[in-house]
Amino acid sequence: xxxxxxxxxxxxxxxxxxxxxxxxxxxxxxxxxxxxxxxxxxxxxxxxxxxxxxxxxxxxxxxxxxxxxxxxxxxxxxxxxxxxxxxxxxxxxxxxxxxxxxxxxxxxxxxxxxxxxxxxxxxxxxxxxxxxxxxxxxxxxxxxxxxxxxxxxxxxxxxxxxxxxxxxxxxxxxxxxxxxxxxxxxxxxxxxxxxxxxxxxxxxxxxxxxxxxxxxxxxxxxxxxxxxxxxxxxxxxxxxxxxxxxxxxxxxxxxxxxxxxxxxxxxxxxxxxxxxxxxxxxxxxxxxxxxxxxxxxxxxxxxxxxxxxxxxxxxxxxxxxxxxxxxxxxxxxxxxxxxxxxxxxxxxx
Amino acid sequence: xxxxxxxxxxxxxxxxxxxxxxxxxxxxxxxxxxxxxxxxxxxxxxxxxxxxxxxxxxxxxxxxxxxxxxxxxxxxxxxxxxxxxxxxxxxxxxxxxxxxxxxxxxxxxxxxxxxxxxxxxxxxxxxxxxxxxxxxxxxxxxxxxxxxxxxxxxxxxxxxxxxxxxxxxxxxxxxxxxxxxxxxxxxxxxxxxxxxxxxxxxxxxxxxxxxxxxxxxxxxxxxxxxxxxxxxxxxxxxxxxxxxxxxxxxxxxxxxxxxxxxxxxxxxxxxxxxxxxxxxxxxxxxxxxxxxxxxxxxxxxxxxxxxxxxxxxxxxxxxxxxxxxxxxxxxxxxxxxxxxxxxxxxxxxxxxxxxxxx
Numbered sequence: 001x002x003x004x005x006x007x008x009x010x011x012x013x014x015x016x017x018x019x020x021x022x023x024x025x026x027x028x029x030x031x032x033x034x035x036x037x038x039x040x041x042x043x044x045x046x047x048x049x050x051x052x053x054x055x056x057x058x059x060x061x062x063x064x065x066x067x068x069x070x071x072x073x074x075x076x077x078x079x080x081x082x083x084x085x086x087x088x089x090x091x092x093x094x095x096x097x098x099x100x101x102x103x104x105x106x107x108x109x110x111x112x113x114x115x116x117x118x119x120x121x122x123x124x125x126x127x128x129x130x131x132x133x134x135x136x137x138x139x140x141x142x143x144x145x146x147x148x149x150x151x152x153x154x155x156x157x158x159x160x161x162x163x164x165x166x167x168x169x170x171x172x173x174x175x176x177x178x179x180x181x182x183x184x185x186x187x188x189x190x191x192x193x194x195x196x197x198x199x200x201x202x203x204x205x206x207x208x209x210x211x212x213x214x215x216x217x218x219x220x221x222x223x224x225x226x227x228x229x230x231x232x233x234x235x236x237x238x239x240x241x242x243x244x245x246x247x248x249x250x251x252x253x254x255x256x257x258x259x260x261x262x263x264x265x266x267x268x269x270x271x272x273x274x275x276x277x278x279x280x281x282x283x284x285x286x287x288x289x290x291x292x293x294x295x296x297x298x299x300x301x302x303x304x305x306x307x308x309x310x311x312x313x314x315x316x317x318x319x320x321x322x323x324x325x326x327x328x329x330x331x332x333x334x335x336x337x338x339x340x341x342x343x344x345x346x347x348x349x
Numbered sequence: 350x351x352x353x354x355x356x357x358x359x360x361x362x363x364x365x366x367x368x369x370x371x372x373x374x375x376x377x378x379x380x381x382x383x384x385x386x387x388x389x390x391x392x393x394x395x396x397x398x399x400x401x402x403x404x405x406x407x408x409x410x411x412x413x414x415x416x417x418x419x420x421x422x423x424x425x426x427x428x429x430x431x432x433x434x435x436x437x438x439x440x441x442x443x444x445x446x447x448x449x450x451x452x453x454x455x456x457x458x459x460x461x462x463x464x465x466x467x468x469x470x471x472x473x474x475x476x477x478x479x480x481x482x483x484x485x486x487x488x489x490x491x492x493x494x495x496x497x498x499x500x501x502x503x504x505x506x507x508x509x510x511x512x513x514x515x516x517x518x519x520x521x522x523x524x525x526x527x528x529x530x531x532x533x534x535x536x537x538x539x540x541x542x543x544x545x546x547x548x549x550x551x552x553x554x555x556x557x558x559x560x561x562x563x564x565x566x567x568x569x570x571x572x573x574x575x576x577x578x579x580x581x582x583x584x585x586x587x588x589x590x591x592x593x594x595x596x597x598x599x600x601x602x603x604x605x606x607x608x609x610x611x612x613x614x615x616x617x618x619x620x621x622x623x624x625x626x627x628x629x630x631x632x633x634x635x636x637x638x639x640x641x642x643x644x645x646x647x648x649x650x651x652x653x654x655x656x657x658x659x660x661x662x663x664x665x666x667x668x669x670x671x672x673x674x675x676x677x678x679x680x681x682x683x684x685x686x687x688x689x690x691x692x693x694x695x696x697x698x699x700x701x702x703x704x705x706x707x
Contacts, residue, residue: 217634262662266620298628301365307585
């Protein structure tokens with residue numbers, strides 16, 4: 001599925017081979033690279049591919065530009081009905097998921113262009129999920145109201161195409177506790193062997209239930225959610241982008257919030273986009289956007305767009321020993337959430 | 350570049366409205382050589398304190414303030430209370446001062462002689478403390494419709510027995526001085542006072558433009574036995590300081606009918622739209638407090654439509670019908686709410702009716 005999508009994108013954006021595409025790479029001076037990075041960050045936000053173009057990766061520049069244009073198209077198709085109708089509920093789905101998916105392509109190609117301009121090449125390859133894993137971590141929450149230290153524990157087990165996972169997050173002072181149980185079905189992608197794989201492309205469906213009790217806030221929230229999560233190796237769009245990837249997810253949830261004497265039902269829209277680079281075959285580094293507002297991070301106080309924006313974050317997940325991995329993550333929304341996790345990965349390689 | 354850095358810092362800040370909350374604490378106080386004023390609970394903006402002259406913009410139907418004058422400032426004073434109830438009068442102790450004739454209904458001018466010393470002054474209608482039925486109007490989200498909002502004000506003025514308007518913010522589109530001036534000119538068509546919090550659109554300009562004209566954005570008052578709490582949610586959240594004030598106001602009014610107003614709903618009833626607080630955990634926490642505080646009615650704006658629902662068991666209305674670009678396909682454009690309150694009965698919120706303007 002993803003290979004087909006990647007091929008379609010590649011066909012859309014490629015031109016017949018010309019000399020510039022087949023020239024061996026030329027050395028790029030440091031000065032040119034600095035200019036390229038600045039151009040990629042600035043005008044490159046709108047003129048996608050500027051950074052790649054300036055470091056003479058013209059084919060990559062074109063393909064990034066075309067992919068970003070597809071993203072912009074998705075943003076327009078999804079966002080315009082929502083904006084023009086002033087948020088009529090009938091436009092929210094599929095409008096907002098399309099908007100976020102489009103934004104995902106738009107932003108991840110921006111970050112990819114900056115990386116190409118900076119000369120960041122990832123010779124890395126993906127690694128399949130481990131057959132099973134157990135993790136223990138700590139989460140530090142800083143928001144306007146309080147500081148909280150939480151303990152996180154989680155486990156996963158992959159059984160063929162089915163993966164089950166459970167996690168718990170406990171406040172060290174006992175003020176809050178939350179748990180999640182999820183089930184994933186691998187639709188496309190490599191089996192969970194824990195071994196390095198040639199392609200990280202994958203598609204999975206996920207359903208989960210969550211339960212959270214906050215004694216300090218005097219609220220209990222239960223959530224049921226379903227989403228699709230897909231990853232596309234950017235190397236399938238252009239070889240220069242090899243070792244990097246984008247991940248998009250979207251779904252819906254139902255929420256029940258219980259108060260002292262009453263409860264409310266509500267809905268959730270789940271949408272994320274991630275850009276990442278494989279770190280050799282030992283893990284990956286990512287930057288991501290999460291549109292949900294019920295997480296610890298909530299949404300950014302995005303000045304004039306306050307309320308419309310979710311959270312941004314960055315994470316590194318890497319094997320530090322054959323069976324041991326660590327994950328560090330910082331997420332910024334209405335709160336800062338810092339996570340550090342140690343994970344044991346079991347099963348065959 | 351500097352602007353971008355500041356923007357990034359603001360975005361990453363976990364208390365974007367902290368400075369505003371602190372700034373609100375200064376509302377209602379002023380001093381000049383020989384005279385000073387302190388309005389209780391900051392319920393009025395002091396627009397002018399000059400030689401024997403005081404001009405206030407009232408943020409509540411009944412307000413109290415202490416006015417201190419020394420020997421040099423003693424004598425004849427003119428006190429102008431803008432945005433006051435048409436039947437409000439001024440009392441100092443047991444002495445009542447009638448308003449000067451000929452003013453607009455919401456502009457009360459009093460002339461009185463003040464001796465040196467501190468005077469406890471109250472401006473309120475005679476029935477302010479009597480628990481009896483009364484009626485108010487509620488609205489939000491005027492924004493680009495400022496030039497024609499006088500239609501809405503005329504319709505509200507025609508509502509029989511409405512005492513004042515309570516509003517949920519977004520008076521302006523960009524928070525410019527010109528918009529605030531136009532809003533005040535449009536208020537000429539409204540024959541009753543207009544008490545409001547601010548919305549996210551007021552924050553396109555400096556918030557002190559709002560405070561200096563209309564007073565606090567987070568405030569609380571009681572009228573005829575019913576409590577009204579307004580909260581600044583302009584950043585799609587509530588500052589912890591404001592949350593503390595709300596806790597106090599809830600505790601103070603636990604046995605009274607209580608109406609809570611904010612621009613953003615804590616939780617958008619169409620949750621997937623995310624038109625509420627930027628953190629739904631913060632929204633849930635606020636709702637839990639309102640429910641435990643026996644709040645009787647919650648009113649919100651921000652969404653340019655009309656929605657009736659319940660949050661945490663409290664009746665809730667989103668009424669963003671002040672004229673800002675309306676939601677399409679929802680079957681309603683400009684409108685306001687008419688709310689009947691009676692603190693003397695077991696059902697204090699007697700009725701909430703929608704009145705269409707278009």
